[in-house]
Amino acid sequence: MRARFWLLDIDQSEGGSQVIRLWSIINGEPSILLDGKFRPSLYLLLEDGVDPLQILEAVQERSKDVDVNLKVEDSKLFGKMVKLIHVDCSCSTPLQELASNISRIKGIRGQLLDDVRPSMQYILYGRCSPSSWNEAELTRVEDIGGYKVYMVEEVYGPREDPQPPLKLLAFDILSLSETGSPNPDRDPIVALSVADGDGVKLFEAEGERGEALVIKDFMEYVAGLDPDVIVGFNSNRFHWNYLIRRARRLGLTLSVTRMGGEPHQSLYGHFSVTGRANIDLRDLAEDIPEIKLKTIDGLARFLGIEAVERPIVEAMEVPEYWRETRGREFLLEYIEENARLLYAIAGEALPFIVQLSSLTGMPMDQVLAAAVGFRVDSYLMREALRIGEIPPRREERPYQPYRGGLVLNPKPGLHEKVAVLDFTSMYPNLMIAYNISPDTLIVGEGEVGDEDAHTIPGTEYRFRKEPPGLYKRCLLNLLEARRNIKERLRGIPPGSVEAKILKEREHAVKVLANALYGYAGWTGARWYVREVAESAAALGRATIRRAMEEAEKIGLEIIYGDTDSIFVRYDKNKVAELIEWVRRELDLEIKLEKIYSRILFTEAKKKYAGLLSDGSLDMVGMEVVRGDWAEIARRAQEETLKILLEGGEVRDAVDNVRRLISEIRAGKIPLREFVIWKTLTRPLEEYKVRAPHVEVSKRLKEKGWRLEIGDKVGYIVAKGDGKIYERAVYYPEASEGDVDHEYYVENQVLPAVLRILESFNVKREALTMPKGSTLLEF
Numbered sequence: 001m002r003a004r005f006w007l008l009d010i011d012q013s014e015g016g017s018q019v020i021r022l023w024s025i026i027n028g029e030p031s032i033l034l035d036g037k038f039r040p041s042l043y044l045l046l047e048d049g050v051d052p053l054q055i056l057e058a059v060q061e062r063s064k065d066v067d068v069n070l071k072v073e074d075s076k077l078f079g080k081m082v083k084l085i086h087v088d089c090s091c092s093t094p095l096q097e098l099a100s101n102i103s104r105i106k107g108i109r110g111q112l113l114d115d116v117r118p119s120m121q122y123i124l125y126g127r128c129s130p131s132s133w134n135e136a137e138l139t140r141v142e143d144i145g146g147y148k149v150y151m152v153e154e155v156y157g158p159r160e161d162p163q164p165p166l167k168l169l170a171f172d173i174l175s176l177s178e179t180g181s182p183n184p185d186r187d188p189i190v191a192l193s194v195a196d197g198d199g200v201k202l203f204e205a206e207g208e209r210g211e212a213l214v215i216k217d218f219m220e221y222v223a224g225l226d227p228d229v230i231v232g233f234n235s236n237r238f239h240w241n242y243l244i245r246r247a248r249r250l251g252l253t254l255s256v257t258r259m260g261g262e263p264h265q266s267l268y269g270h271f272s273v274t275g276r277a278n279i280d281l282r283d284l285a286e287d288i289p290e291i292k293l294k295t296i297d298g299l300a301r302f303l304g305i306e307a308v309e310r311p312i313v314e315a316m317e318v319p320e321y322w323r324e325t326r327g328r329e330f331l332l333e334y335i336e337e338n339a340r341l342l343y344a345i346a347g348e349a350l351p352f353i354v355q356l357s358s359l360t361g362m363p364m365d366q367v368l369a370a371a372v373g374f375r376v377d378s379y380l381m382r383e384a385l386r387i388g389e390i391p392p393r394r395e396e397r398p399y400q401p402y403r404g405g406l407v408l409n410p411k412p413g414l415h416e417k418v419a420v421l422d423f424t425s426m427y428p429n430l431m432i433a434y435n436i437s438p439d440t441l442i443v444g445e446g447e448v449g450d451e452d453a454h455t456i457p458g459t460e461y462r463f464r465k466e467p468p469g470l471y472k473r474c475l476l477n478l479l480e481a482r483r484n485i486k487e488r489l490r491g492i493p494p495g496s497v498e499a500k501i502l503k504e505r506e507h508a509v510k511v512l513a514n515a516l517y518g519y520a521g522w523t524g525a526r527w528y529v530r531e532v533a534e535s536a537a538a539l540g541r542a543t544i545r546r547a548m549e550e551a552e553k554i555g556l557e558i559i560y561g562d563t564d565s566i567f568v569r570y571d572k573n574k575v576a577e578l579i580e581w582v583r584r585e586l587d588l589e590i591k592l593e594k595i596y597s598r599i600l601f602t603e604a605k606k607k608y609a610g611l612l613s614d615g616s617l618d619m620v621g622m623e624v625v626r627g628d629w630a631e632i633a634r635r636a637q638e639e640t641l642k643i644l645l646e647g648g649e650v651r652d653a654v655d656n657v658r659r660l661i662s663e664i665r666a667g668k669i670p671l672r673e674f675v676i677w678k679t680l681t682r683p684l685e686e687y688k689v690r691a692p693h694v695e696v697s698k699r700l701k702e703k704g705w706r707l708e709i710g711d712k713v714g715y716i717v718a719k720g721d722g723k724i725y726e727r728a729v730y731y732p733e734a735s736e737g738d739v740d741h742e743y744y745v746e747n748q749v750l751p752a753v754l755r756i757l758e759s760f761n762v763k764r765e766a767l768t769m770p771k772g773s774t775l776l777e778f
Contacts (some may be wrong), residue, residue, distance in 0.1 A: 002135065025228070032150070033150050033151075041089075042112065138153065180649075189246055192214050200340050254678075338745065377394075383473065422564060423544070
């Protein structure tokens with residue numbers, strides 16, 4: 001039968017005769033498609049001057065016991081024609097083992113595509129697309145585990161239609177450790193929360209057998225719901241591993257996959273839940289620079305989801321809450337709220353994740369877990385194979401610094417009505433205009449005449465004008481796709497399902513196009529060429545300089561410039577004039593991104609804070625965030641910024657700091673606001689400096705605590721003699737009378753607020769004077 005299937009997950013069956021396994025949705029039902037006809041490939045790169053037929057014979061001899069097909073092919077590598085031996089084999093053949101064996105033959109200087117697993121090659125060669133509708137000729141065979149199974153006879157590729165309804169599950173766990181980092185070999189799971197379309201459910205451990213029942217109930221719940229997508233927050237980094245190991249300790253197997261097995265850690269460090277898409281929404285939060293604190297609540301608020309104000313609870317704080325009845329209730333409500341928010345976040349974010357997956361060719365469980373460079377790699381590989389270009393092998397390279405985008409020194413101080421003008425896709429458009437690509441770079445002198453080459457201003461690099469390079473082809477495809485989407489959006493109702501999908505597709509296209517510039521400078525890129533990254537950066541610097549020169553001619557005051565943005569004193573008519581000039585003279589688009597009613601710059605680059613027209617505070621590079629500073633320092637800085645940006649005088653900000661310092665010295669601030677949280681970034685024995693959090697950790701370890709890399713340790717600095725690390729105390733062991741208030745005034749509050757107030761010539765001494773002292777005393 002000919003049928004449409006929506007590809008959710010892809011892997012390779014285990015056992016003897018292996019096949020590609022496509023976990024799909026057909027007519028609303030989860031189904032399994034098996035393709036035994038696909039043969040993965042590798043290519044052998046030959047040394048110059050060798051006879052390809054002789055090498056072919058040697059390869060045949062070396063691989064005679066393996067099911068392989070061999071042929072000599074002409075193909076492109078970095079834009080140049082090369083002779084390759086194309087080797088294809090069955091899915092059961094270990095690809096890298098085969099490549100290692102035959103690459104030892106004299107005359108072979110390397111192998112290509114052997115580092116790409118067969119299931120990913122299946123996508124790269126265009127047989128189907130993940131998170132998309134595809135069409136195939138199918139034959140029904142015996143069911144497996146209650147799921148319908150089909151053999152693939154022929155695949156016809158992707159089709160464009162709205163995604164089917166996906167069954168979604170969100171979960172969170174609560175583990176309890178009295179001695180440091182929760183250890184799955186020792187510390188139990190005391191509760192687990194889940195959320196689906198019917199609401200939130202809590203599984204709480206009670207009694208000796210309680211934890212085992214929680215895990216069993218969770219497995220039964222997953223089996224009954226049979227979700228297509230499972231989401232968590234920090235689930236790839238912590239929750240799945242913890243659940244698997246706790247289940248094993250209790251004599252259980254965490255059976256939550258569609259094959260009835262455990263999740264397993266896969267390619268990008270993520271956990272593969274076979275047949276389902278497992279998504280760690282922490283990865284989404286990490287991708288969004290506007291989210292300062294990478295928490296569930298921070299991500300929810302960014303997406304416009306209502307989240308109640310509540311404290312951040314670190315793992316080491318859990319026992320303190322758990323000992324008290326009200327604290328225990330608070331923690332249980334906390335993880336229930338986590339599950340509720342995660343379900344709501346997934347509902348908002350899933351359309352974008354689906355479109356990014358479809359566009360890059362990476363399944364949903366991989367596309368967020370993978371670094372941005374790997375997403376671009378996947379997109380480029382699929383496009384390269386489509387036009388007959390063989391992807392190069394990924395190589396380990398040391399970081400190679402190069403000069404980046406232009407960043408101006410800001411005009412320090414407070415400024416009124418400042419507009420931010422952002423170039424739209426500046427780097428992609430410049431790379432297109434100058435045909436900047438690894439395969440168009442001119443290496444030899446005199447190889448191409450000046451009339452046939454682009455020379456990059458400020459460098460000696462030259463690129464062929466023709467033919468279009470790989471980067472230009474891909475960028476043109478992406479920009480054309482974006483234009484087509486906008487055109488289609490004009491003809492459909494704004495609130496329709498189709499409009500929502502198209503907007504998410506447009507977002508995914510924009511993200512990928514803008515990522516290609518950064519990819520050019522990533523040493524892990526398959527197509528890495530340093531000259532390409534340097535050339536794009538040089539063009540960006542030249543472009544933004546021209547725009548700023550024109551802005552000044554028009555009469556706009558330049559306050560700051562950063563990479564592809566200009567900050568100017570806002571004048572509606574003059575800004576409109578500059579936008580038109582950029583369009584006409586530079587053939588680029590620059591748009592009014594935001595307007596600050598007030599903005600504060602320090603003398604440092606990339607450090608400012610502004611009040612937007614909607615009243616929200618926007619901070620870049622100036623944040624005092626938990627993890628480096630005590631809460632009292634963060635509060636002091638935020639209050640200072642709000643006073644200045646909301647129209648207050650410098651005197652008001654100074655008086656507020658003085659008041660806060662007086663409250664600290666009078667012992668009116670609760671202990672929790674003095675806790676400093678620091679993360680362990682290496683094993684304790686490897687620290688050479690006696691830092692406070694390290695010394696506290698060593699003392700806890702002597703008491704039997706288990707501390708790992710990534711754990712956050714909370715401490716306060718106590719009164720007394722000696723160095724800071726000698727006076728650092730694990731905060732639950734301290735009382736409010738122990739706090740060294742002068743330490744916090746001098747080393748936390750004053751440095752945090754002076755980052756701002758020094759721009760107004762306020763000195764440290766002025767902040768510790770009695771309230772009401774005159775500004776002359778500054």
